[in-house]
Amino acid sequence: MEKALVLGAAGQIGTELVAALRARMGQENVIATDLRAEALEEPCFALNAMDEAALRDLVQTHEITQVYHLVAMLSATGEKMPEKAWELNMMTLFHVLNLAKEGHLKRVFWPSSIAAFGPNTPAVDTPQYSPMDPTTVYGISKLAGELWCQYYHDKYGVDVRSIRYPGLISWKTLPGGGTTDYAIDIFHAARREGAYTSFLAANTRLPMMHMEDAIRATLSLMEAPVDQIKIRSSYNVSGVDFTPAELAESMRRHYPDLAMTYAPDFRQAIASSWPQRMDDGKAREDWGWQPSYTLDRMVDDMVAHI
Ligand SMILES: NC(=O)c1ccc[n+]([C@@H]2O[C@H](COP(=O)([O-])OP(=O)(O)OC[C@H]3O[C@@H](n4cnc5c(N)ncnc54)[C@H](O)[C@@H]3O)[C@@H](O)[C@H]2O)c1
Numbered sequence: 001m002e003k004a005l006v007l008g009a010a011g012q013i014g015t016e017l018v019a020a021l022r023a024r025m026g027q028e029n030v031i032a033t034d035l036r037a038e039a040l041e042e043p044c045f046a047l048n049a050m051d052e053a054a055l056r057d058l059v060q061t062h063e064i065t066q067v068y069h070l071v072a073m074l075s076a077t078g079e080k081m082p083e084k085a086w087e088l089n090m091m092t093l094f095h096v097l098n099l100a101k102e103g104h105l106k107r108v109f110w111p112s113s114i115a116a117f118g119p120n121t122p123a124v125d126t127p128q129y130s131p132m133d134p135t136t137v138y139g140i141s142k143l144a145g146e147l148w149c150q151y152y153h154d155k156y157g158v159d160v161r162s163i164r165y166p167g168l169i170s171w172k173t174l175p176g177g178g179t180t181d182y183a184i185d186i187f188h189a190a191r192r193e194g195a196y197t198s199f200l201a202a203n204t205r206l207p208m209m210h211m212e213d214a215i216r217a218t219l220s221l222m223e224a225p226v227d228q229i230k231i232r233s234s235y236n237v238s239g240v241d242f243t244p245a246e247l248a249e250s251m252r253r254h255y256p257d258l259a260m261t262y263a264p265d266f267r268q269a270i271a272s273s274w275p276q277r278m279d280d281g282k283a284r285e286d287w288g289w290q291p292s293y294t295l296d297r298m299v300d301d302m303v304a305h306i
Pocket of ligand 1: 007008009010012013014033034036047049071072088113114164165169175
């Protein structure tokens with residue numbers, strides 16, 4: 001019997017991943033945790049993932065077999081408190097990897113990000129293996145995390161699996177302080193005010209993905225037979241890629257008068273150091289990844305729900 005524990009369950013991804021896991025595994029077999037539990041559905045607990053003893057206790061008491069580790073300080077917020085971001089992102093990962101190393105967990109999911117790449121990475125069709133020189137503390141923590149995942153797999157046999165998520169687009173919860181947040185903010189602004197000021201320049205192309213695709217990728221990766229998982233750092237996955245101007249153009253099919261202005265801030269430098277489009281050939285080959293959303297379909301879905 002598999003039993004899953006989700007850390008950071010109240011966040012943008014956690015909200016949707018918990019629902020998807022519960023639909024598959026049964027409500028009672030998926031325990032949701034976050035700093036505060038008010039927004040969560042039972043079974044759920046308030047848990048600070050930095051608290052190793054409390055995490056261990058929960059894993060042992062509930063005989064957890066899989067952990068989905070979604071706690072992190074994201075790229076934009078991390079730049080405001082770099083040491084705190086490093087501590088949170090790394091310590092919580094070690095707590096989970098060590099529980100798996102000790103044999104308490106069968107499988108771990110931990111997401112990396114396109115932020116693990118940097119200005120010397122080929123930006124177009126970014127290969128799975130390419131130079132990685134991240135410029136943010138968030139990106140540094142993701143690259144280090146990837147290498148630690150690979151290390152725990154190779155040295156201790158930990159079955160840890162990971163995806164380099166692009167910017168994720170969803171309507172159920174607000175995004176948590178990342179550089180791709182504009183692509184969600186714009187839908188709320190279009191509906192409220194019919195206008196949006198983008199904090200990224202008009203032609204800044206970034207890889208993005210509809211949340212439904214991201215959840216499907218996560219579940220496919222975690223459900224794949226172990227011999228299909230050939231990469232233990234983190235897999236490139238791609239969905240769609242677009243610029244703020246292209247997104248606005250697609251949205252004008254619904255909001256013909258949508259007015260755009262551009263006022264790039266500190267997040268522009270972060271976005272400019274990231275890939276524009278990812279080559280996800282390895283994910284397709286190893287565990288059958290296939291995205292399903294186009295830009296227009298993603299826009300139609302966001303407009304219908306926001
Ligand atoms: N959303 C994206 O576009 C995106 C892209 C690439 C990678 N990722 C990665 O996916 C993961 C989840 O991202 P998200 O967008 O859902 O983030 P989010 O900020 O929306 O959610 C993170 C959750 O973690 C919780 N949290 C923070 N500190 C905690 C602690 N000490 N103990 C317990 N909970 C704590 C927060 O309350 C929040 O609910 C992260 O590792 C992130 O780096 C996200």
